[in-house]
Amino acid sequence: xxxxxxxxxxxxxxxxxxxxxxxxxxxxxxxxxxxxxxxxxxxxxxxxxxxxxxxxxxxxxxxxxxxxxxxxxxxxxxxxxxxxxxxxxxxxxxxxxxxxxxxxxxxxxxxxxxxxxxxxxxxxxxxxxxxxxxxxxxxxxxxxxxxxxxxxxxxxxxxxxxxxxxxxxxxxxxxxxxxxxxxxxxxxxxxxxxxxxxxxxxxxxxxxxxxxxxxxxxxxxxxxxxxxxxxxxxxxxxxxxxxxxxxxxxxxxxxxxxxxxxxxxxxxxxxxxxxxxxxxxxxxxxxxxxxxxxxxxxxxxxxxxxxxxxxxxxxxxxxxxxxxxxxxxxxxxxxxxxxxxxxxxxxxxxxxxxxxxxxxxxxxxxxxxxxxxxxxxxxxxxxxxxxxxxxxxxxxxxxxxxxxxxxxxxxxxxxxxxxxx
Amino acid sequence: xxxxxxxxxxxxxxxxxxxxxxxxxxxxxxxxxxxxxxxxxxxxxxxxxxxxxxxxxxxxxxxxxxxxxxxxxxxxxxxxxxxxxxxxxxxxxxxxxxxxxxxxxxxxxxxxxxxxxxxxxxxxxxxxxxxxxxxxxxxxxxxxxxxxxxxxxxxxxxxxxxxxxxxxxxxxxxxxxxxxxxxxxxxxxxxxxxxxxxxxxxxxxxxxxxxxxxxxxxxxxxxxxxxxxxxxxxxxxxxxxxxxxxxxxxxxxxxxxxxxxxxxxxxxxxxxxxxxxxxxxxxxxxxxxxxxxxxxxxxxxxxxxxxxxxxxxxxxxxxxxxxxxxxxxxxxxxxxxxxxxxxxxxxxxxxxxxxxxxxxxxxxxxxxxxxxxxxxxxxxxxxxxxxxxxxxxxxxxxxxxxxxxxxxxx
Numbered sequence: 070x071x072x073x074x075x076x077x078x079x080x081x082x083x084x085x086x087x088x089x090x091x092x093x094x095x096x097x098x099x100x101x102x103x104x105x106x107x108x109x110x111x112x113x114x115x116x117x118x119x120x121x122x123x124x125x126x127x128x129x130x131x132x133x134x135x136x137x138x139x140x141x142x143x144x145x146x147x148x149x150x151x152x153x154x155x156x157x158x159x160x161x162x163x164x165x166x167x168x169x170x171x172x173x174x175x176x177x178x179x180x181x182x183x184x185x186x187x188x189x190x191x192x193x194x195x196x197x198x199x200x201x202x203x204x205x206x207x208x209x210x211x212x213x214x215x216x217x218x219x220x221x222x223x224x225x226x227x228x229x230x231x232x233x234x235x236x237x238x239x240x241x242x243x244x245x246x247x248x249x250x251x252x253x254x255x256x257x258x259x260x261x262x263x264x265x266x267x268x269x270x271x272x273x274x275x276x277x278x279x280x281x282x283x284x285x286x287x288x289x290x291x292x293x294x295x296x297x298x299x300x301x302x303x304x305x306x307x308x309x310x311x312x313x314x315x316x317x318x319x320x321x322x323x324x325x326x327x328x329x330x331x332x333x334x335x336x337x338x339x340x341x342x343x344x345x346x347x348x349x350x351x352x353x354x355x356x357x358x359x360x361x362x363x364x365x366x367x368x369x370x371x372x373x374x375x376x377x378x379x380x381x382x383x384x385x386x387x388x389x390x391x392x393x394x395x396x397x398x399x400x401x402x403x404x405x406x407x408x409x410x411x412x413x414x415x416x417x418x419x420x421x422x423x424x425x426x427x428x429x430x431x432x433x434x435x436x437x438x439x440x441x442x443x444x445x446x447x448x449x450x451x452x453x454x455x456x457x458x459x460x461x462x463x464x465x466x467x468x469x470x471x472x473x474x475x476x477x478x479x480x481x482x483x484x485x486x487x488x489x490x
Numbered sequence: 491x492x493x494x495x496x497x498x499x500x501x502x503x504x505x506x507x508x509x510x511x512x513x514x515x516x517x518x519x520x521x522x523x524x525x526x527x528x529x530x531x532x533x534x535x536x537x538x539x540x541x542x543x544x545x546x547x548x549x550x551x552x553x554x555x556x557x558x559x560x561x562x563x564x565x566x567x568x569x570x571x572x573x574x575x576x577x578x579x580x581x582x583x584x585x586x587x588x589x590x591x592x593x594x595x596x597x598x599x600x601x602x603x604x605x606x607x608x609x610x611x612x613x614x615x616x617x618x619x620x621x622x623x624x625x626x627x628x629x630x631x632x633x634x635x636x637x638x639x640x641x642x643x644x645x646x647x648x649x650x651x652x653x654x655x656x657x658x659x660x661x662x663x664x665x666x667x668x669x670x671x672x673x674x675x676x677x678x679x680x681x682x683x684x685x686x687x688x689x690x691x692x693x694x695x696x697x698x699x700x701x702x703x704x705x706x707x708x709x710x711x712x713x714x715x716x717x718x719x720x721x722x723x724x725x726x727x728x729x730x731x732x733x734x735x736x737x738x739x740x741x742x743x744x745x746x747x748x749x750x751x752x753x754x755x756x757x758x759x760x761x762x763x764x765x766x767x768x769x770x771x772x773x774x775x776x777x778x779x780x781x782x783x784x785x786x787x788x789x790x791x792x793x794x795x796x797x798x799x800x801x802x803x804x805x806x807x808x809x810x811x812x813x814x815x816x817x818x819x820x821x822x823x824x825x826x827x828x829x830x831x832x833x834x835x836x837x838x839x840x841x842x843x844x845x846x847x848x849x850x851x852x853x854x855x856x857x858x859x860x861x862x863x864x865x866x867x868x869x870x871x872x873x874x875x876x877x878x879x880x881x882x883x884x885x886x887x888x889x890x891x892x893x894x895x896x897x898x899x900x
Binding site: 112119122123190191193194195197198199201202204205206208209210240245246247249250253254257258260261264265268269271272275276278279282283285286289290292293310312327335336338339340342343346347350360361362363364365417418419421423424425426427428429430431433434435437438441476477478479 | 541544545548551552620621623624625627628629631632635636638639640668669671672674675676678679682683686687689690693694697698700701704705707708711712714715718719720721722740742756757758760761765766768769770772773776777779780781783784790791792793794795796841842843845847848851852853854855857858861862
């Protein structure tokens, strides 16, 4: 905030931000501007009645002047109340307010000029009170920016004293007494005007900052867990797990990665890994599968864990085929002998976030263990799937039985090779 | 955005009082306002004291006959109060008190000034000329302007002070020789002044309170981002990513000791226990490990199903990385035994590349010989055993390592 709105200043250091601010101000204050204009018109009309009592001898001229002023004010009507006024005010609220203030004060000064020769001391003070009341409005109510309000307020005050000095027989005490009050009234009003604009601008900046920070925090939350999961379990960062009846886990290992990259510098290896994992991430997002994590050159993902989709096996198989293709392409481009080996298993799963630091969305259970085993027991460039996955795959895939695979703690299980049709 | 602020129940505000409905929030706001506006209040009170004294020149020129009474009010009553107020606004010892009573403090200052002004008007009204009356009228309007636009007084305090002063001033009118027209004019201007003043005060308070709410929400959002970022990345790395130095970070570390722990019999456990019981078991264990990690200054890298990976010597290198890792391994073994489970732990020291890769689910990770070696050590370890590689063993104190079919922590 301090960088964008320097201390004690009333302008943003960034011109684009300044434009945004006035648009926001215009949109935010459109209703206020309308209320203010209505109030101004009503006051001007009311004071016309007032003239009749206070200055009966000048009534006709005064009414004429008031009528002219009112007419000029009403000219701004379409811009303030018209059908497309909202857009107009968003862009030009300050200019509209400025116009109204100049017209109103022009009218008042003309009235002052007109009545000056006829005024008694009492009337002179009355008009000074009118000036002060109007200054309070100008500085505190109109919403006019400091840069516009200050010259108008000070200018009108100066004009007032000029008229009083030239056209009236004001007693010398008047200058002293009213002069001091005039200075104080302007100082108070200017301070309020300054504070309102400063508060407004700071609030505007804070609002933007808040928006950005919330977006960032949102992104970071999504880095830890899937959107749907965060929504369902409350956006907290405390440990929480969810039991799923059916989901598919994918383990994909880039076979030959360690050997193929053995002679490369470590940073180069990480760059290559980043390319691979980045591609996998994009594919996973496209297939609607959640990346869980990477373990060296092994990529773990799960389908149906966050969105409860029924076709999780198909989504995971699609990702597996896509990843295999991506590895083929990368291997050809980089001249490396890399191949992807994939294990897929569908079944019940527990997914969630546990632990206190470096926590991340993860899943556990038999299904995950078997998927990992189907990966390690598979063949390079092949996708090996459990029966549960094979049965769920429809038209789009060719499924060939492979025979049995021995899984620690489970014994022999059936497995299948999966290929696109 | 403002609708968003209003929808948060903690920031509900009274429609007239503008007070936050939550008392704790209201207290926090008062304290913050006192803190933020104290300098301004100090300046305001000082200026008020100065002006109130300076206007004695007017008294001397215009109202010589009443000078003693006016001086008594100015310098005998109002100025001492203002000086005390100035002291309160300046002295360190009043800070806590002001945090609680800032608005009431302002209220007292405003009331004293207004009463002083009314008292002087009353004195002058005893033999008022039209000039004096009009002079009083001006003083009254300026006073109102100050209460509403300058005093920082909250809306619900400023309006009664303003209206009270107005009523008191109007009751003085019958005492003075004014034309009805002037009386009407004064009343009308008083209404206009009170109306626009109330509007100004309200605008200022609404804006200031909104800014407070925004700051509060911003603090929360920042803390949340910070916690999430620290979860994904070690402190130094998070800063580098934020500074945008690189989209992806990879650092080479020559000496890193990696601890890889595996839960013995996890696969069989998965068969036997319902999945949520497993998650619960892992959560309890990992939370414990995470705490131990922090205590030993070792960086947790990630969990791998039932495996758990940590490294000493990243992101900042440390000379005693092997010792720190060994101590952590021992503490983890003890912690697991307490929970009735056994670990198989492997420890290895070697070079590694640490960094952040991927586009989604980015996290600080480790690759290289240190990890591969630790994996081999873990696979060849036994239940309850902590197997260390020869490289690590050489870095540990002699008494810590037992030799026999590899190196083991005693």
